[in-house]
Every structure is written in C-alpha cells, then in structure tokens.
Amino acid sequence: MRRQLRGMLLLIAGMAMLLTAAGMLALQERQATVAGQNAEVLLEKITEQIAVKKEEVIYDTAVEEAPPAGEVPKATWQGYDMIGILRMPSLSMELPILQEWSYDLLELSPCRYSGSAEGGDLIILGHNYKKHFTPMKKLKVGDEVEFCDAQGTVYRYQVTKTEILKPAELDRLTGSEHDLTLFTCTGGGYKRHVVRCDRIPEEESVLR
Numbered sequence: 001m002r003r004q005l006r007g008m009l010l011l012i013a014g015m016a017m018l019l020t021a022a023g024m025l026a027l028q029e030r031q032a033t034v035a036g037q038n039a040e041v042l043l044e045k046i047t048e049q050i051a052v053k054k055e056e057v058i059y060d061t062a063v064e065e066a067p068p069a070g071e072v073p074k075a076t077w078q079g080y081d082m083i084g085i086l087r088m089p090s091l092s093m094e095l096p097i098l099q100e101w102s103y104d105l106l107e108l109s110p111c112r113y114s115g116s117a118e119g120g121d122l123i124i125l126g127h128n129y130k131k132h133f134t135p136m137k138k139l140k141v142g143d144e145v146e147f148c149d150a151q152g153t154v155y156r157y158q159v160t161k162t163e164i165l166k167p168a169e170l171d172r173l174t175g176s177e178h179d180l181t182l183f184t185c186t187g188g189g190y191k192r193h194v195v196r197c198d199r200i201p202e203e204e205s206v207l208r
Contacts, residue, residue, distance in 0.1 A: 032129040032130055032131065033131075034107075035107055035108070035109075035127060035129045035131060035132055036129065036130070036131025036132070038107065038108040038109060039095055039096060039108065039109040039110075039131060039132060040131075042077070042080065042082060042096040042098075042108060042109050043085065043094055043095065043096045043109075045075075045077040045082075045096075046075045046077070046082045046084070046085060046096050046150065047085065049075040049077070049150070050075065050085075050148065050150065050151070050152050072099065072112070072116045072117075072118070072149070072150075073149050073150040073151045073153075074099050074150050075150040080098060080105075080108070081098065081099035081100070082096050082097060082098055082099060082150065083097050083098070083099045083112055083116075083149060083150055084096075084097050084117070084147055084148050084149040084150050085097065085147070085148045086110065086124060086145070086146075086147055086182075087145065087146040087147070087148065088135070088136065088139065088143070088145055089143075089144055089145075089146070090138075090139065090140075090143045090144070091135045091136070091138060091139070093135055095109060095110055095126070095132065096109045096110075097109065097110055097111065097112055097124055097147075098110070098111040098112065099111075099112055100112065101113055101125060106125070106126065106127050107127070109126070109132065110124050110125060110126030110127075110132055110133060111124070111125060111126070112124055113125045113173070113181075113183075114174060115174075117147050117149055117153075117155045117179075117180070118149075120179045120199065121174075121179070122147065122179070122180050122181070123173060123174065123180075123181040123182075123183070124180075124181070124182050124183075125182075125183050125184065126182075126184050127184065127185070128184045128185045128186075128187070128189070132184075133182070133183075133184035134184070136182055136184060136193075136195060137184070137193050137195075139159050139162065139182075139195050140159060140162075141159050141160060141161065141162065142158065142159060143158070143159045144156060144157065144158055144159075144200070145157045145158070145159060145180065145182075145197050147180065155179075155180075155199065156199070156200040157179060157180045157197035157198060157199055157200060158197060158198060158200055159195055159196070159197050160178065160196055160197060160198045161178070161195075161196040162193070162194065162195050162196070163194045163196070164186065164191050164192070164193060164194070165183075165191060165192045165194055166191055167190065167191070170192065173192070173194065176196065178196040178197060178198055179197060179198050179199040180196075180197035180198075180199075181194060181195070181196055181197070182194070182195040182197070183195070
C-alpha cells in the first residue's frame with residue numbers, strides 16, 4: 001500500500017513538473033513573439049525618420065545638427081532613442097538598435113552596449129530571441145553586416161571571427177581591435193556567443 005501511495009505521489013510530482021516546464025516554455029515563446037513585434041514597430045519608425053532626414057538633406061531644409069562630440073546620432077519615437085538599423089543580408093534580417101541598454105529595453109530590440117560606428121568600437125547586444133539575435137549565431141566568417149545610423153550613413157563590415165565567452169571572460173567584450181561586436185546568450189544563457197566584425201575599407205556611404 002505504501003509503495004502504491006509513494007508511486008502515486010511520484011507520478012503526481014512528475015506531472016506537476018512537466019506542466020510547469022510546459023508553462024515556462026509557453027511563456028518564453030510568448031515573450032519572444034512580443035519581442036519580435038516590438039522590434040518590427042521600432043524598425044518601421046526609425047526607417048521612416050531616416051527617410052525624412054535624407055529628404056531634408058536633398059532639399060536643403062531644416063537639417064538636424066550633428067550631435068555633440070562623443071554622442072551618436074539618434075532618432076526618437078515615443079521616448080525611445082534609436083541609433084540606427086543593423087542589417088545582416090545573409091540572414092535577410094534588419095533590426096532597430098536602441099541607444100542605451102537595460103533588461104527592459106532588450107525586450108523591445110537589440111541595444112547599444114557601448115561605443116559607436118563612427119568611433120570604430122560599436123558593441124551591440126540582443127536577447128536570444130528568434131526575431132532578435134538567435135539568427136545572428138548563424139553568421140560565418142566572410143559574411144557582410146551593415147549598420148545604418150540615424151542620419152542615413154551606412155557602415156559596412158565583414159565578419160572576421162566568432163567565439164564563445166565564458167562568464168569569467170566577459171571583460172573581453174570591450175577593448176578589442178574589432179570595429180563591430182555583436183553578442184547574445186547561448187542556449188542555456190550561461191555563456192555568450194560573440195561575433196566580431198571589421199570595417200570594409202573605403203565602403204562607407206550615405207544611402208541614396
């Protein structure tokens with residue numbers, strides 16, 4: 001009798017664990033879906049603003065002044081500051097990049113971790129969501145990456161290195177000689193998947 005009772009309790013406990021795991025998975029899927037929708041809205045808004053700024057330049061009207069030294073150009077929509085658009089042509093992906101990062105902002109889109117495209121030390125991080133930076137892990141050495149800043153200036157890069165950093169190695173994210181660094185969590189969230197990119201010489205241009 002005791003054995004049967006014990007077996008029944010273990011069965012109930014196992015079913016409860018399965019239901020909890022299923023609930024967590026469903027929640028994560030929901031979060032990823034909403035995150036993808038958020039990024040699409042922000043991408044649409046910054047694309048519109050870049051187009052307006054390009055038109056202002058063409059017609060020589062009230063063009064926004066360059067940002068103060070040390071600051072990056074930005075476009076703002078409903079209080080969200082965006083510094084540009086990250087494009088990964090080999091993955092057919094475009095993502096808006098928010099100016100500053102926080103855990104709340106990462107639920108909307110990838111964010112600038114530090115640096116700038118103009119300064120040659122831009123670092124961008126994103127959540128491991130399928131509509132954010134999960135596809136970034138498929139980038140290979142030789143693939144091209146583009147960053148279009150909020151004023152329409154395009155910086156072109158080539159992937160030169162990919163690596164996995166352990167928690168104790170996260171200080172290696174900054175201070176590298178690479179012009180652009182992208183990173184996100186690995187599947188378990190314990191390590192960081194890092195993509196290093198170098199600027200393609202003489203290829204900076206303004207969208208036309």
